Amino acid sequence: MLLHLVLAASGTWLARRYALKKQLLDQPGERRSHVVATPRGGGIAIAATMLATIVWLALRGGPESLLLKCFAAGLVLVAGIGWVDDHRSLPAWPRLLVQALAAFLLAWGVHRSTPGLLAPVVAFVLAMALVNIWNFMDGIDGLAASQAAIVALAMALLLxxxxxxxxxxxxVAALAGFLPFNFPKARIFLGDVGSGALGFLxxxxxxxAFESGRVPWPLLLLPVSAFLVDAGFTLVMRILRRERWWTPHVQHTYQKWASRNSSHVRVTLAYAGFSLVAVILVLIGRNWTEYGSAGICLVWFLGAGFLWARMRRDISNE
Incomplete structure (x- = not known):
């Protein structure tokens, strides 16, 4: 794990130097939450570190070998299209097509290693959803990386x-190597290469975890619930308003909250606290029945939705 931390940290340092040399900078603007031009693309270090890990595990053989090869190929596609997009902005549809191909590869690998169609469908939906959600939610210092670290920590404990x-x-270790460059004050952003790679990972x-059956499947949604609620409700709201929902914006609750407080740190820590409570609940309930865990999951998401709506109202009234 120390190797992952060192590789990610040194890779992020190199990525920052490269971004500054190539002028790969995210400029402040009305559709962004930062106020200083900041290099992007630091997530390439995480993607490369994890790709090497997955390939090494795949080459060792074993029952998961084919699935891991598909996983690695999908990661290359998602990170690759993100890297290109970080250098020159691409339209939404080419990115979605590449992401769909990556999601299909993951689903196909799951299908070859697991009987039935449910697990591959779940894998495809998860890949398409989380790749884009992590991209949508990567808007303030440390948020996307810290949330990914918390989810990964939960999976490390469960699996x-x-x-x-x-x-x-x-x-988790790779993100620990990256986060000092991104929080509490970002010296480099994940970029599309990083946010997409994290979502796919x-x-x-x-x-x-779903395939393993070690934990009731409804509980697997809890560690990502903060992002699912904020991204999901905001997306629905923008679609209902007939806005260009696929374009950059600052309408997520975390962005409005950060703008109100003039502090990315408070918002990132608050989201982290919420997700850590969710992880503790998952660890406590890992032996519950599916019906019981589904009930807890429903109550949790209803509470999270109420909290989201309350925060939106409070921010709008100020």
Whole structure:
């Protein structure tokens, strides 16, 4: 794990130097939450570190070998299209097509290793959803990386002893190497290469947890609930308003809250606290029945939705 931390930290340092040299900078603007031009693309270090890990595990053989190869190929596609987009902005549809191909590869790998169609469908949906959600939610210092670290930590604890547990633990360490460059004051952003890669990596981990059957599947949604609620409700709101929902904006609750407080740190820590409580609930309920866990999941998401609506109202009234 120390190797993951060192590789990610040194890779992020190199990525920052490269971004400054190539002038890959995110400029402040009305559709962004930062106020200083900041290099982007630091997530390439996380993607490269985790790609090496997955390939190494795949080449060792074993029952998960084919799935891991598909996982690695999908990660290359998602990170690759993100890297290109960080250098020259691409339209939404080419990115979605590449992401769909990556999601299909993950789903196909799951299908070859698991009987039935439910697990591959879940893998495809998770990949498409989380790749884009992590991109949408990567808007303030430390938020996307810290949330990914918390989800990965949960998966490392739930899947300990297996291949997916090692991947999750490696991701936690890689994010620990990246985060000092991104929080509390960002010196480099993840970029599309990083946010997309994180979403895809987490989708793979959640698919692995679903396939393992070690925890009731409804509980797997809890660690990502903060992002699911904020991104999901905001997306629905923008669609209902007939806005260009696929374009950059600052309408997420976390963005409005950060703007109100003039502090990214408070918002990032608050979201982290929320997600840590969710992880504790998952660890407590790992032996519950599916019906019981589904009920807890429903109550949790209803509470999260109420909290989201209350925060939106309070921010709008100020």
């Amino acid at each position: 300990a002893g297996g291949v997916w547990g090692w991947i999750a633990a490696g991701l 987490l989708a793979g981990l959640l698919a692995g």
